[in-house]
Amino acid sequence: DAMVIQNPRYQVTQFGKPVTLSCSQTLNHNVMYWYQQKSSQAPKLLFHYYDKDFNNEADTPDNFQSRRPNTSFCFLDIRSPGLGDAAMYLCATSRDIGQGVSEQFFGPGTRLTVL
Amino acid sequence: AQKITQTQPGMFVQEKEAVTLDCTYDTSDQSYGLFWYKQPSSGEMIFLIYQGSYDEQNATEGRYSLNFQKARKSANLVISASQLGDSAMYFCAMRSVRTGGGNKLTFGTGTQLKVEL
Numbered sequence: 001d002a003m004v005i006q007n008p009r010y011q012v013t014q015f016g017k018p019v020t021l022s023c024s025q026t027l028n029h030n031v032m033y034w035y036q037q038k039s040s041q042a043p044k045l046l047f048h049y050y051d052k053d054f055n056n057e058a059d060t061p062d063n064f065q066s067r068r069p070n071t072s073f074c075f076l077d078i079r080s081p082g083l084g085d086a087a088m089y090l091c092a093t094s095r096d097i098g099q100g101v102s103e104q105f106f107g108p109g110t111r112l113t114v115l
Numbered sequence: 116a117q118k119i120t121q122t123q124p125g126m127f128v129q130e131k132e133a134v135t136l137d138c139t140y141d142t143s144d145q146s147y148g149l150f151w152y153k154q155p156s157s158g159e160m161i162f163l164i165y166q167g168s169y170d171e172q173n174a175t176e177g178r179y180s181l182n183f184q185k186a187r188k189s190a191n192l193v194i195s196a197s198q199l200g201d202s203a204m205y206f207c208a209m210r211s212v213r214t215g216g217g218n219k220l221t222f223g224t225g226t227q228l229k230v231e232l
Contacts, residue, residue, distance in 0.1 A: 042206060042223060042224050043220075048219075057219075088158055090158075090160060094218060103150060103165060104218070105162065106160035106162075108157060108158055109159065
């Protein structure tokens with residue numbers, strides 16, 4: 001089945017130790033998104049790729065970076081994780097068709113713990 | 116700026132009953148889209164239903180329907196014949212088109228639904 005896959009599902013890192021979260025998709029969608037969802041809160045968009053074009057949200061900290069080497073894969077890099085970065089990180093994809101529905105398909109998320 | 120308000124942090128419903136989850140929104144856009152997503156405890160966000168601002172009829176998808184009242188800026192989700200598997204967090208979201216392409220979803224704070232026997 002076509003889907004959005006995130007690895008790992010659970011990630012534990014140490015304060016200040018760089019960490020990379022992975023997302024892949026078999027939907028061949030041109031847009032990929034990264035959301036941060038802290039406990040009991042709504043998901044918050046960090047950035048997205050429209051094809052190869054990177055689009056950062058204005059309030060996303062510099063500590064968060066992303067790479068998209070090809071259509072299928074997208075990575076979230078946290079350069080120096082702090083305790084406040086502990087959260088669920090959700091990857092999503094959509095096929096941008098202008099003003100159509102363009103619903104976003106989400107992966108299962110990676111729960112990040114920072115010790 | 117867009118804003119989504121979900122005023123019900125938690126709801127209970129008995130199995131087989133219908134339940135309405137409230138969502139109000141604020142936007143200055145003439146064209147917008149409203150989504151409902153379900154998030155089980157496993158964490159994955161599952162798309163349920165979509166309503167476009169110019170759609171004249173309320174959206175329906177199986178047991179899900181969206182009660183769209185544009186003048187009131189509300190987009191309530193109605194789940195008919197609730198099942199135990201409907202127990203989850205439900206998010207209302209609004210789409211805005213981003214500069215550079217793609218869509219940004221602005222989510223409400225969610226409603227935790229619990230279906231009881």
